[in-house]
Amino acid sequence: MSPSSTSPLPPAPSFQRNLVVPSTKMTLDRTNNSCTNDMLLAMPKPQFKSTHSTPLLPIRPYSQPERSHSHTTRSVSAEPTRKQEQLSASSFSKIRLLGKGDVGKVYLVKQKDNGNLYALKVLSKKEMIRRNKIKRAYAEQTILASVNHPFIVPLYHSFQSKNYLYLAMEFCAGGEFFRALQRRPGRVLMENDARFYAAEMVAALEYLHLCGIVFRDLKPENILLHESGHLMLSDFDLSIQSPSAGAPSIVRTNLPFSRPMLDTKSCANLRTNSFVGTEEYLAPEVIRGDGHSSTVDWWALGIFIYEMLYGFTPFKGTSRDETFDLIITQSLDFPDYSNNVYYSGPSSTARSLIRKLLHKDETKRIGSKAGASEVKSHAFFKPINFALLRNMKPPIIPAKSKNAIDAVNFKHVKESFSFDLQKSLAAPPSPPATDDDEDPFADFGSAILHHDIVESP
The missing domain is CATH 1.10.510.10 (Transferase(Phosphotransferase) domain 1)
Structure with a gap:
């Protein structure tokens, strides 16, 4: 019988989580070391401790919802095409606010040219500098751009404007x-x-x-x-x-x-x-x-x-x-x-x-x-x-609601201040930093991750 039929459980403590402020000792490897399935298979030959072994099978990541009978592979585009170069913050329209933290917010957005939904994390450069969290933004982008696993949220795009960093990730409707x-x-x-x-x-x-x-x-x-x-x-x-x-x-x-x-x-x-x-x-x-x-x-x-x-x-x-x-x-x-x-x-x-x-x-x-x-x-x-x-x-x-973009599984979050996301999204990408600029976000590069369709057998 389910726990709902039992006597009451011991009272649960407050569910307010307290995040411990990270130490400044944290280091970051900014090299773009990909850890895709192909790299796993291409790793140096393991040192066997016995005469028996089993093959390592490649991991099959989630397909997109509309492609339920296929799976995808991802790669980072080093030389974007002309169409991809045009992809910037202005390529998205805001639907609603999903959540917010101390240095940024997450919005449900729609890509204008194809209607794809994303969870767009918008990080304030000013707040990251003030709170000494620049390395954390680099860590998240570097890791998400290199991993590929069905139980890890995919990063599709990353870019920056004068005041913000953007990470466009898969929208998980369950919250x-x-x-x-x-x-x-x-x-x-x-x-x-x-x-x-x-x-x-x-x-x-x-x-x-x-x-x-x-x-x-x-x-x-x-x-x-x-x-x-x-x-x-x-x-x-x-x-x-x-x-x-x-x-x-x-x-x-x-x-x-x-x-x-x-x-x-x-x-x-x-x-x-x-x-x-x-x-x-x-x-x-x-x-x-x-x-x-x-x-x-x-x-x-x-x-x-x-x-x-x-x-x-x-x-x-x-x-x-x-x-x-x-x-x-x-x-x-x-x-x-x-x-x-x-x-x-x-x-x-x-x-x-x-x-x-x-x-x-x-x-x-x-x-x-x-x-x-x-x-x-x-x-x-x-x-x-x-x-x-x-x-x-x-x-x-x-x-699921009748309207797939209602985000019914997310709590309602109010904007703490008037923020015109569309105006922010329309801002042009930041120009390359010069030596005199000392831009702490100069290495936050744009990335476009391709999800090539491979039909399942």
């Missing part, structure tokens, strides 16, 4: 996954549903780690619900990329009849002392300032699964300092359903995975040795065929 969770009875999912969504995030993190990228801010607010019901990871401004990703290796487990596993831990070969993330999802090593690696993503996955199953995060305090103290010192507890005759709570297998993900010693945390393969091999994911995950029917299909 934030956080809002979808809030609408569920008890703010929880049944275990099978939570397993499905956790598996999609494991697949996304595995791919990012293969590319040498540590996400560092996994939470429901940074996950979008595609109109198909699948999840897409978004908001890469706190992510960091290793200057040179290592080559993956293939290892075998000691279990009989087990398939070889791909070791992704060595790919994201970096360690940083940056203090970034969202407080309820921060790993202990980040708070202590010990430096952190890709294992922080597995800690955040544990918090994410816990929140899907119980409706709140496990270490939330009444203040930021108390939350940090609980993360470091408090043992992991689970709500007691022993007296509930209608619902026994999540399984012991689910609790086992959460405990392993939320191990306070990062060297003993699941995923710290061989990366995603360790996590995927846990018994909790035994019902999941990761190779067919994209073809499975998702538990939640976003509501």
